[in-house]
Amino acid sequence: MKKLFTSTTPLFMVLFLFAFVAVAQTKVGGKVTDQGSKEPLIGVSISVKGKVIGTISDANGNFSLTTSTPAPFTIQVSMVGYERQEIAISGNKTDLKISLKEQALMGQDVVVSASRVEESVMQSPVSIEKMDIRAIRETPAASFYDALRNLKGVEVSTQSVAFSSINMRGFNGNGNVRVVQMIDGMDNQAPGLNFSVGNIVGISELDLEGVEVLPGAASALYGPNALNGIILMNSKSPFLYQGLSAQVKAGAMTASNRSQVTTPYGDVSFRYAKAINNKWAYKVNFNMLSAEDWQSTDYRDQSLLNGRGLGDGNHRTNVGYNGVSIFGDETNVNMLSSLSPLLGVPNHPLTAGINQISRATGGALSPSAILGFIAPNVNVSRIGYTEADLASYTNRNIKFNAALHYRFNDKVELIMQGSYGQGTTLYTGADRYSIKNFSMGQYKAELKGSNFFLRAYTTQENSGDAYATGTLGQLVNEAAKPSTAWYPEYFGAFAGAALQNFGTVLQTTLAATGNPNTAIGSAVASTQALFPAYHANARAIADGNRLIPGTPAFNTAVAAIKEKALPAGAKFTDKSALYHLEGMYNLTEKLGNKFEMIVGANFRRYALNSEGSLFALQDNGDEFTISEYGAYAQFAKKIISDKLKLSASLRYDKNENFDGQFSPRFSGVFTEGRSNFRASYQTGFRIPTTQDQYINLLTPSARLLGGLAVIQDRYKLSGNSFTLPSVLQGKPVAYTAKPWKPEQVRTMEIGYKGFLGDRLLADAYAYRSNFTNFSAGQVVVQLPSQHQDPTVLGNKVFSFPSNVENEVVTQGWGVSLDYQLGNNWMAGTNVSYNEIKDNGGLANFQLAFNTPNYRTNVSLSNRNIGGSGWGMSAVWRYQEKFVWQSSIVNQVLNQQQLSVIPAFHTLDVQVSKKLSSIKSILKVGGTNLGGKLYQTGWANPLVGSMYYVSLTFDELLN
Helix, strand or coil: CCCCCCCCCCHHHHHHHHCCCCCCCEEEEEEEEECCCCCECCCCEEEECCCCCEEECCCCCEEEEEECCCCCEEEEEECCCECCEEEEECCCEEEEEEEECECCCCCCCEECCCCCCCEEHHHCCCCCEEEEHHHHHHCCCCCHHHHHHHCCCEEEEEEECCEEEEEECCCCCCCCCCEEEEECCEECCECCCCECCCCCCCCCHHHEEEEEEEECCCHHHHCCCCCCEEEEEEECCCCCCCEEEEEEEEEEEECCCCCCCEEEEEEEEEEEEEECCCCEEEEEEEEEEEEECCECCCCEECCCCCCCCCEECCCCCCCCCCECCEECCCCEEEHHHHHHHHHHCCCCHHHHHHHHHHHHCCCCCCHHHHHHHHCCCCEEECCCEEHHHHCCCEEEEEEEEEEEEEECCCCEEEEEEEEEEEEEEEEECCCEEEEEEEEEEEEEEEEEECCEEEEEEEEEEECCCCEEHHHHHHHHHHHHCCHHHHHHHHHHHHHHHHHHHHHHHHHHHHHHHCCHHHHHHHHHHHHHHCHHHHHHHHHHHHCCCCCCCCCHHHHHHHHHHHHCECCCCCECCCCCEEEEEEEEEECCCCCCCCCEEEEEEEEEEEECCCCCCCECCCCCCCCCEEEEEEEEEEEEEEECCCCEEEEEEEEEEEECCCCCEEEEEEEEEEEECCEEEEEEEEEEEECCCHHHHHEEEECCCCEEECCCHHHHHHHCCCCCCEEHHHHHCCCCCECCCCCCCCEEEEEEEEEEEEECCCCEEEEEEEEEEEEECCEEEEEEEECHHHHCCCCCCCCEEEEEEEECCCCEEEEEEEEEEEEEEECCEEEEEEEEEEEEECCCCCCCEECCCCCCCEEEEEEEEECCHHHCCEEEEEEEEEECCEECCCCCCCHHHHHHCCCEECCEEEEEEEEEEEEHHHCEEEEEEEECCCCCCECCCCCCCEECEEEEEEEEEECCCC
8 A cells, every 4th residue: 555654744744634634524403493483593503512613594494514523512502582502412413403482581691701701691700781683783873883872881972973982980081092992802993092983993783793891990801901991892703694684774963053954864784794615604894874973063162261251252252262162262372461571672662652651641650550551461362263164074984894714623713804994073182183084904814713712913094184173273373374473463453552542541631630640540441441342453453364264265275284294284194003913722621621711912013103293203203113912811710519600810911111010800700599799809000002102292272292201301391391280370380200100900899690580680780999000181381481482472281191199099880770571571771870089189180080970771672562573662861960171171171170061861762673574674763852962072062863764684584
């Protein structure tokens, strides 16, 4: 017999061939039906437990599966809305008759986010919320992402119809850097921002298998930045979810504050997936949304200048007016302070006139006294532009996704996946940004086994034609007339008219009465009574060539400014990238299932690229890069007759700019009957974002700087600037730099999840979090004598992250109750409470808790009323008022806690009808049916009502 191998055959070839040597095959097949109707069920998942191999039932409910897994083994039969079954297989079996019972009990979901291994949601060691396919389909919201706000303890900040930021347990923000969003294991953050841009570059609803939301610290398993929670979204496998599905959604958005009150809304998507055989499968997704956005029309005066408080205003009521949603009016200069130095300029016309009057009074009135009578001690701002003048409200979002899956065998599957999204939207940060033609791509290769995964992915970001709206408003004014010319013209016109009137009345009254005191009093009274007229006249003169919105000159200036990079223009460029390599191995089976053990590690690199418009550059002109790595291990063991499950995990992470960090977690879950009691101690930390480290951006309110010494030292802040609160109090205190460390948190949590009777499911938690080295915004001021920059009128303001010295403590609780009313009717409610404890010593910082104390949701639903195929759901939401702190808010407002977001409540309702004959579901719904506008953050848009009709086709719909 001819030899198959020779002594010269390479070892790797021998191993490769052995991998494909035929092994014993077991065939499993049968039919799956609905226990009640006896009808066949389409698209039921049948998989070998603990393996990657699996299939689905066809249009007749039949399935066939061939596996190399040696018998005996167990197959899992599952479908959303039905009770999961496990069936023991001892050998070939092709005539199985499987009858699935519709899920009657709540809380039967399986989750992975809490421990990175599958476990019952009832026995999760920490609080967890989940939306499965059925919940996503039935929730009364325009999109599944909007529906996340209905979950317990979840807050949503709406900046655009297509861009919302998810937050949990405090420190809400328009770009939340304390919550991590993952899609199919990939961190969905934009690398240059370090937060997810909502679902603009996310996942299509048709391809979404489920969403798991884990409130609280999750750094022990998921690494840096998951301090307040993690959102885990998983897409559908093309092996298990096959065929064509499509959705068309159309509707109308209406809000009374918009220039066009009612506008259309459209959302179209399709998905196609195909398993070619047991080895190969692929899927493609497409989604397109179009709408005219919500608008920000908050015209309250947030300047607090010239004795004004926060309230309605304009330049007639306050010459230093600074509207919340007006851009370009942030520039302001004090008139008296600007004119006073002119008294030392002998040949200046104003000085000559004042000196002439002073001599005429025999020196009874000094030049400074006269100036004080004719020039008020007020701040004057330039007229700005509304957001509608500067930003486009045309919101567009397109998403593509494709994946190719290959199964080497029952245990190993290769996934090649790519996602690309492009959109135009608005975002509120330190400025109000128009994110025009923003795009981001995520590309992944993953080797996934029954007990391991190894994945590598990259995220490529491109800011497109994005620009800063507030900066644009200021630069449009500067293009018309530089402030260095505008203010002298304004002040000169004002003071000239006032001085002329003062001198005339003084001379006339003195001649008539002969009494100097009477003459001075009359001159002062007459002149100051005319101040409003002088202001109007001075502004008309200075604004003689102001650019008017809609004119060709205005449009030309705007286009030119948007083409120039910051700070000379308004455009910001961000083409940063992220590269990530990660692996995990589950050793439980290797250890004989005596206890659970998983280990994992990752490496990540950020490659910053803003072409100098957003990030600081190295001394050689290159952009910075940031590298970090981490490793973790978790152990779990069941004791006391498997009633108590104890687990412990430990993670270590290192970023090149900071010391390494350990993140331990300990938890326990005790199960007695249908009740589960849990307790956990977990730690987390946040490596400062790429922007926190390296940003160097001039905005209308301040220059934003990174917290690293290499950035701050360039502006000589330490010892050469004052803290803002001390300046406002009139007692300047010098700022002294100190070492900057990653933020850390320690969280204690207790909870309960279980059934109270047969129909009531209760879930409750209480937590307390202690933050050390809390990273918050600090603002310092350089006076003109310190910065000596002739291009800057007045003080220079800098804002940067810094560690709070005192411990920051937050605490809260949440309760949800879900009750089965009978006949498929479900009622539910949830309440969450969050608060921050004031420990003192925090006055110099903006903690930006930005979270209402109380939030509540009340829901009522029925997915199949009387077996008719009709369904309905309704959710009423309420949240309290709260104070918003961020760098876009006037700094004085922040200090005085005046930036209040009002309380609001909404009602969302949806009615659906299953059209079995065309395998479709028709939905009609509306959100915020009361129509009262509400706002979720400072300078964010006012959100109105949305009404929609959607038709969803699914080839595998039962």
